[in-house]
Amino acid sequence: xxxxxxxxxxxxxxxxxxxxxxxxxxxxxxxxxxxxxxxxxxxxxxxxxxxxxxxxxxxxxxxxxxxxxxxxxxxxxxxxxxxxxxxxxx
Amino acid sequence: xxxxxxxxxxxxxxxxxxxxxxxxxxxxxxxxxxxxxxxxxxxxxxxxxxxxxxxxxxxxxxxxxxxxxxxxxxxxxxxxxxxxxxxxxxxxxxxxxxxxxxxxxxxxxxxxxxxxxxxxxxxxxxxxxxxxxxxxxxxxxxxxxxxxxxxxxxxxxxxxxxxxxxxxxxxxxxxxxxxxxxxxxxxxxxxxxxxxxxxxxxxxxxxxxxxxxxxxxxxxxxxxxxxxxxxxxxxxxxxxxxxxxxxxxxxxxxxxxxxxxxxxxxxxxxxxxxxxxxxxxxxxxxxxxxxxxxxxxxxxxxxxxxxxxxxxxxxxxxxxxxxxxxxxxxxxxxxxxxxxxxxxxxxxxxxxxxxxxxxxxxxxxxxxxxxxxxxxxxx
Numbered sequence: 065x066x067x068x069x070x071x072x073x074x075x076x077x078x079x080x081x082x083x084x085x086x087x088x089x090x091x092x093x094x095x096x097x098x099x100x101x102x103x104x105x106x107x108x109x110x111x112x113x114x115x116x117x118x119x120x121x122x123x124x125x126x127x128x129x130x131x132x133x134x135x136x137x138x139x140x141x142x143x144x145x146x147x148x149x150x151x152x153x154x
Numbered sequence: 155x156x157x158x159x160x161x162x163x164x165x166x167x168x169x170x171x172x173x174x175x176x177x178x179x180x181x182x183x184x185x186x187x188x189x190x191x192x193x194x195x196x197x198x199x200x201x202x203x204x205x206x207x208x209x210x211x212x213x214x215x216x217x218x219x220x221x222x223x224x225x226x227x228x229x230x231x232x233x234x235x236x237x238x239x240x241x242x243x244x245x246x247x248x249x250x251x252x253x254x255x256x257x258x259x260x261x262x263x264x265x266x267x268x269x270x271x272x273x274x275x276x277x278x279x280x281x282x283x284x285x286x287x288x289x290x291x292x293x294x295x296x297x298x299x300x301x302x303x304x305x306x307x308x309x310x311x312x313x314x315x316x317x318x319x320x321x322x323x324x325x326x327x328x329x330x331x332x333x334x335x336x337x338x339x340x341x342x343x344x345x346x347x348x349x350x351x352x353x354x355x356x357x358x359x360x361x362x363x364x365x366x367x368x369x370x371x372x373x374x375x376x377x378x379x380x381x382x383x384x385x386x387x388x389x390x391x392x393x394x395x396x397x398x399x400x401x402x403x404x405x406x407x408x409x410x411x412x413x414x415x416x417x418x419x420x421x422x423x424x425x426x427x428x429x430x431x432x433x434x435x436x437x438x439x440x441x442x443x444x445x446x447x448x449x450x451x452x453x454x455x456x457x458x459x460x461x462x463x464x465x466x467x468x469x470x471x472x473x474x475x476x477x478x479x480x481x482x483x484x485x486x487x488x489x490x491x492x493x494x495x496x497x498x499x500x501x502x503x504x505x506x507x508x509x510x511x512x513x514x515x516x517x518x519x520x521x522x523x524x525x526x527x528x529x530x531x532x533x
Contacts, residue, residue, distance in 0.1 A: 067190040067374065067503075068296065068348045070158070081310055082303070097273060100299060100413040109156060111351060111404055114243070114293075115271025116300045118410055119351045125403040126157045133166040133377055136173050 068113035070121060071096070073106050087112060161375035162198075170380040171203050174387050181207045182390050183339050184383060185332070185475055187325055188346030189216030189503030190374055196508040198376045200383075208387060211340055211475040212508075214328055214428065215349075217293045217321075218245045218501035219473060222427040224461040225321050226251040232288050232319065232454045233264045239282060241275040242290040244268045245501045250494065252462045272304035272318075279308065279316035288450045291318040296348045298322050298439060299413040302420040305441065305448050317450040320440055323426055325349050326357045327437035333365040337476055342386040344372040344379070347401040352417075354409025358397045366395045373401040420445055429463075429497055430470020467496035472505050479509040486510060 071087040076098060078084065087096040087110065097116045098104055110117040160166075186192055192212045195201055201210050214220050230251050233240035240256070247256040247268065260266040265285075269275050272289055279287035291301040301318060308316040325346060332338055345358060350371045358369045368389035372382030382400045389395065399405055417439070426438025441449050466484045471477035479485055479498070489495040491507050498504035502511075 067193075068351070080307060082307060094270075097271075097300070097303060099303060100410050100416075102412060111348065113296050113348060114300045115273055116303065118296070118299070118348065118413065119404045121156075122403040123156070126160075129381075129403060130157070130160050130166070130377075133163075133170060133381065136166075136169045 068111040068118060070109055071112050073098070073104060073108050073110060073117075075106060076104075085117070087117070158375070161373075161377045163377065166377055167203070167380055170377065170384055174208065174380070174384050175205050177384070177387050177391050178205050178207045179391060181209070182341055182387060183209045183211050183475075184342045184344065184386050184390075185211040185213045185340040186344040186346075186372070186379075186382075187213035187215040187329065188344075188349065189219065189501065189505070190348070191215070191344060191346065191372065191379060192505050193503050193508050194374050194376070195379055196512045198379075200376060200379050203380075204383065208383065210383075212472070212478075212505040213332070213340075213343075213475055214431065214473040215294065215325065215346055216498070216501050216503045216505075217297065217323060218243075218249060219469065219497040219504045220323055220428040220431070221246075221249070221292055221321050221497065222429045222461075223251055223463050224427070224459060225319070227253075227459045227461045228451065228456040229290050229319055230254070230256060230259050231456050231459060232450060233259045233266050234262065235286075235454060237285055239265045239267060239278055239285050239287045240290070241267050241269045241278065241287065243292070245503075246290055246292065248494065249497050249500045250464070252460070272300045273307065276304050276307050276311070276313070276316060279313050280311060283315060285315060286453075287316050288454075289316075289318045290321070292321045294323055294325055294346070294349050295353045295417075296346075296351070298417055298421065299352055299410070302416045305420050305445050306416060308448060309445065314447075317448050317453045318441070319450040320421075321426075322421065322439040323428065324423075324437050324439065325353075326361060327434050328428070328431075329361060329369075330365075331431070331434045331437070332474065333361070333367065335474070337474070340367070340475055342368040342390055343370070344382045344386065345369050345397075347371060347373040347378070347405055350399075350401070350405045350409065352410050352413050354407050354414075355397055355399060355405065356407055356409075362395050362397050368395050369397045371397070371399045371401050371405050373404065428473070430473045464495050469496035469498045469506070472498050479506040482506070 071089040074086040109121040275289035421439035499506040
């Protein structure tokens with residue numbers, strides 16, 4: 065229930081007085097209410113939950129977060145080989 | 155979707171795990187509040203990648219799981235009433251009430267329908283003016299904006315045959331109740347990313363300070379979760395207790411202001427009963443007086459219902475983080491996803507279902523938890 069799915073806005077339109085949009089989830093297109101993101105426009109990515117766009121995804125921050133993760137590798141050598149993957153035999 | 159693969163990168167995951175391992179000097183219990191995060195942790199084996207000192211405790215963040223049996227029984231009574239179209243999210247259909255589930259109501263002729271969005275229920279009400287359309291409005295702060303908008307839209311369209319059975323629950327009061335309990339052993343929290351996407355995280359600094367617990371706003375991908383755990387561990391080891399945002403690409407401090415404005419217009423705070431936990435003060439939302447016409451509890455007489463919880467179900471202890479699913483005597487025996495005793499096994503986001511579906515069964519030889527194929531955790 066708390067999961068929300070990222071999708072890309074393909075079009076914006078009005079229905080019953082609400083701001084709506086066609087949003088593509090990896091090719092599956094659904095009508096999504098955009099009322100809570102008045103600034104979102106075609107081409108933007110958003111997190112969608114039960115038919116509502118809740119937050120625009122910030123591309124610059126996504127890249128910055130990934131860069132931080134990559135930089136954390138400095139300690140690898142000091143602590144030996146990476147741990148066994150989940151479910152591996154002892 | 156952009157960056158989905160990157161946020162599941164195994165090499166980067168190993169780097170985050172190495173950082174956690176290098177930081178840990180003693181045992182810590184960290185609670186992820188959100189059922190979606192529990193599911194992602196178990197599915198991706200994140201708990202098994204962690205050093206043994208770091209224990210993840212699964213919190214009460216599944217709205218299907220915490221909906222009290224009395225409200226499920228009310229839903230069943232309304233769904234069975236003549237002329238009603240009862241709409242719900244799919245998970246709710248299999249939650250057992252005192253006498254059966256919504257599938258059985260449907261089997262006896264009830265018009266029970268699964269909808270994707272609350273707006274679909276509004277559409278049904280418009281298309282079926284001679285029927286009463288009732289939506290089961292459960293959910294945390296993530297789902298509430300959708301339910302609030304459905305009520306606003308029904309009012310705008312002048313619909314008199316639409317109502318909502320409201321059962322909204324709120325995360326911060328639940329965290330407060332867990333931390334305030336004498337049995338509490340949680341030392342840090344991963345705050346639910348999509349709840350914070352709506353509400354922001356301005357409610358958390360006071361909690362972090364009062365209870366001296368680090369709170370880290372965390373996303374749902376494997377790297378998001380590992381980073382949330384890493385930041386919590388670093389704070390615990392350093393003896394600090396502040397609020398951090400590890401999900402900044404989606405969450406801001408303020409949250410979604412337009413959504414908060416509609417929520418404030420439609421709902422007001424109320425005490426709520428949580429299944430297995432009991433009443434938590436000011437932990438839920440109900441419709442404000444101006445929208446009472448859309449309150450299903452006011453429209454249908456469901457006040458005389460007597461509800462009974464199954465005695466063998468220990469969902470409440472699982473939801474409070476004092477019992478792991480596999481430690482329950484009924485787990486995997488008389489209680490399975492096909493024949494669930496309680497909500498934590500029914501909901502796909504429930505901790506019991508996650509343990510069952512991903513083979514976290516107890517190895518009878520060693521008593522340790524393991525995956526279905528190989529019983530030992532990497533030490």
